[in-house]
Amino acid sequence: MFFRSLTQSFALAAASLILGGCAASSAELDASQEDVGATSQAVTSSDTVLGFESASAWTITTGTKTLVTDGVDGGKALQLANFSYAELSSAPTTWSETPADSIALEFKAPAGTSYGTIQLVAHAPSVGMYEQTLGVVSINADRTGDWTTLIFPVNAVNKTALGKKPADLVFRLRLTLPSSSAGYKFDRLHYYRPANVQVRANQADDYLNLHVNGIRHSVATWGSSKLGQWQDVSSWFRHGINSARLQVENGGGPGTYEFEMMIDGVIVSSLSCAGGTCLDKEDRMIARVDIPLPWIDRPESIVKLTSNGNGKIYVNDEYIGLSTPATLRLPSGNYRIGLGQSNDTPGAYTGKFFERTVNVGTGGQTVNLTSGSALPTQSVSKIAILPVKNFETEKTHEIAVLTQPMIDRFVARVDATRSKVIKPLSYGLTDWQVTVLPTETQITEVDGQVLANAKYSAIFSQYNAVFMLVSAHNVDGVRIAGTGDGAWASGGNLIHYPETWAMDAAADVPMEGLVHESLHLYEQDKQSLMQRYYGIQGLHGAEEHGYGTVNGSWYSWYLLFGRGQVGEIFDMSTAWVSGESNFYPAPVNSNVDAWVGTFESLRYGLDSSLSQ
Numbered sequence: 001m002f003f004r005s006l007t008q009s010f011a012l013a014a015a016s017l018i019l020g021g022c023a024a025s026s027a028e029l030d031a032s033q034e035d036v037g038a039t040s041q042a043v044t045s046s047d048t049v050l051g052f053e054s055a056s057a058w059t060i061t062t063g064t065k066t067l068v069t070d071g072v073d074g075g076k077a078l079q080l081a082n083f084s085y086a087e088l089s090s091a092p093t094t095w096s097e098t099p100a101d102s103i104a105l106e107f108k109a110p111a112g113t114s115y116g117t118i119q120l121v122a123h124a125p126s127v128g129m130y131e132q133t134l135g136v137v138s139i140n141a142d143r144t145g146d147w148t149t150l151i152f153p154v155n156a157v158n159k160t161a162l163g164k165k166p167a168d169l170v171f172r173l174r175l176t177l178p179s180s181s182a183g184y185k186f187d188r189l190h191y192y193r194p195a196n197v198q199v200r201a202n203q204a205d206d207y208l209n210l211h212v213n214g215i216r217h218s219v220a221t222w223g224s225s226k227l228g229q230w231q232d233v234s235s236w237f238r239h240g241i242n243s244a245r246l247q248v249e250n251g252g253g254p255g256t257y258e259f260e261m262m263i264d265g266v267i268v269s270s271l272s273c274a275g276g277t278c279l280d281k282e283d284r285m286i287a288r289v290d291i292p293l294p295w296i297d298r299p300e301s302i303v304k305l306t307s308n309g310n311g312k313i314y315v316n317d318e319y320i321g322l323s324t325p326a327t328l329r330l331p332s333g334n335y336r337i338g339l340g341q342s343n344d345t346p347g348a349y350t351g352k353f354f355e356r357t358v359n360v361g362t363g364g365q366t367v368n369l370t371s372g373s374a375l376p377t378q379s380v381s382k383i384a385i386l387p388v389k390n391f392e393t394e395k396t397h398e399i400a401v402l403t404q405p406m407i408d409r410f411v412a413r414v415d416a417t418r419s420k421v422i423k424p425l426s427y428g429l430t431d432w433q434v435t436v437l438p439t440e441t442q443i444t445e446v447d448g449q450v451l452a453n454a455k456y457s458a459i460f461s462q463y464n465a466v467f468m469l470v471s472a473h474n475v476d477g478v479r480i481a482g483t484g485d486g487a488w489a490s491g492g493n494l495i496h497y498p499e500t501w502a503m504d505a506a507a508d509v510p511m512e513g514l515v516h517e518s519l520h521l522y523e524q525d526k527q528s529l530m531q532r533y534y535g536i537q538g539l540h541g542a543e544e545h546g547y548g549t550v551n552g553s554w555y556s557w558y559l560l561f562g563r564g565q566v567g568e569i570f571d572m573s574t575a576w577v578s579g580e581s582n583f584y585p586a587p588v589n590s591n592v593d594a595w596v597g598t599f600e601s602l603r604y605g606l607d608s609s610l611s612q
């Protein structure tokens with residue numbers, strides 16, 4: 001195809017020059033190559049002309065013409081500067097490709113270019129095409145700062161003429177643009193044919209995702225009805241060369257996958273764990289494979305994201321590793337684009353979240369993510385506090401006795417934890433509605449179960465979670481050995497919490513232990529309801545992700561984990577060995593394979609069936 005033949009012909013030209021003993025730099029090679037081409041053939045190769053690989057393949061009426069390396073393919077693009085109206089004409093060429101209904105030109109204007117028009121004209125007298133205007137495309141500031149695709153229609157008459165493959169084909173670009181010393185760039189004039197991309201997973205054990213240009217898409221999960229089905233995923237891809245990375249994560253038990261990708265009916269990738277290419281481990285990424293893709297044509301738009309005050313960008317509930325202001329190129333389609341803004345000063349956390357539903361078309365658009373109000377609370381989880389007056393542990397059978405001051409302190413600190421940590425950590429998207437249940441007289445722990453009593457059988461249909469408060473002191477106020485040193489979360493709906501962890505600070509101080517256990521509820525919820533991977537070791541994965549030296553408290557880790565902003569790379573999965581401490585040395589924030597954490601679960605609340 002065009003892309004490949006261009007590279008080959010260019011490489012051959014460069015090699016012949018080196019044989020001739022020319023010790024030129026790469027910049028000089030281009031000029032020399034043009035001389036060779038100009039003397040040896042009257043018709044310049046269409047790869048050279050249409051690929052803008054040679055400055056001499058195009059002539060200009062005015063302005064400054066430079067060959068630059070900021071191109072979209074073939075290594076070079078043509079840059080034109082210092083003109084306000086100019087006509088850029090190609091050397092006569094022959095174009096052997098079968099015509100399509102439109103022709104695309106890749107174009108890049110300096111950021112902020114406020115107006116302009118680009119007209120494409122084709123001229124080939126041998127087939128009766130005389131100065132045929134194919135179309136005019138307008139430029140505005142939204143459509144600047146990155147490459148954009150200008151599309152010109154080819155009518156039936158011109159299509160027939162071009163189909164005769166004339167040897168005297170000349171293209172002219174008539175440019176009306178603000179005079180710029182930075183210049184405008186042109187590359188890859190080509191027939192535009194939107195591609196159809198499909199994927200299929202025959203096996204997914206457990207989460208098989210395709211990350212396209214840094215945005216995660218689920219192909220299939222264990223047991224999903226998508227297994228074995230071809231899915232049209234054309235809308236995941238933007239124009240040009242896409243970065244596509246297959247990632248498979250294994251929750252438990254065996255882990256494997258089988259994946260195929262097809263472009264326009266041709267299989268371009270067929271991958272599986274065969275041959276031991278999967279990491280045979282649980283609770284981590286077991287495969288990460290970059291899939292090299294050919295150039296494809298797809299509708300897309302430059303999308304400039306701005307905000308009043310910067311913030312972290314989310315696409316469809318997933319952090320994408322970027323902050324505003326940012327310029328993205330997104331495939332056409334509908335997106336929920338979010339922005340998280342926060343003050344992360346310890347003890348004074350704040351957080352708010354903005355979101356816009358954006359219909360991405362073609363060309364360019366600017367979206368101010370803070371133009372509306374921050375989102376109100378999205379989910380309120382119903383929490384019951386169950387104080388247990390007399391608690392008999394399985395271990396010692398001694399009775400731990402809870403006092404009213406213990407209950408009061410816990411209730412106050414639950415509220416401080418809610419308002420000062422959980423709410424800002426979720427960017428204000430989640431809240432708790434807390435009910436203090438009548439104090440239970442006595443609970444005896446049986447097989448670790450604390451709510452086995454029949455009277456509690458319906459409690460989880462009324463509350464999303466129960467925080468059970470138990471004492472660690474006997475009736476005389478003496479600490480019972482071996483109790484009160486730990487809290488635990490189970491089943492995504494129960495936290496067992498010791499009074500000792502409430503009595504260690506004032507009533508208005510959040511409880512770090514409760515933040516931890518609450519995040520366990522959210523991650524358990526996320527795993528079971530949302531079928532999502534939330535990172536190596538989940539909430540306990542701080543060290544595995546390089547956060548081994550958090551100063552003073554784990555709050556900074558909890559903020560990242562709760563907001564889905566923990567950077568994970570495949571190397572962390574290979575480095576981490578369960579039960580050992582050869583953890584990843586430092587956090588990773590660039591070239592991240594997956595941003596993990598429990599943002600979605602916090603946003604939508606515990607057990608969505610109850611909280612909506």
Ligand SMILES: [Ca+2]
Nearest residue numbers: 051073074076
């Ligand atoms: Ca090029």
Ligand SMILES: [Ca+2]
Nearest residue numbers: 205252253254
């Ligand atoms: Ca598995």
Ligand SMILES: [Zn+2]
Nearest residue numbers: 516520539540
């Ligand atoms: Zn834990």
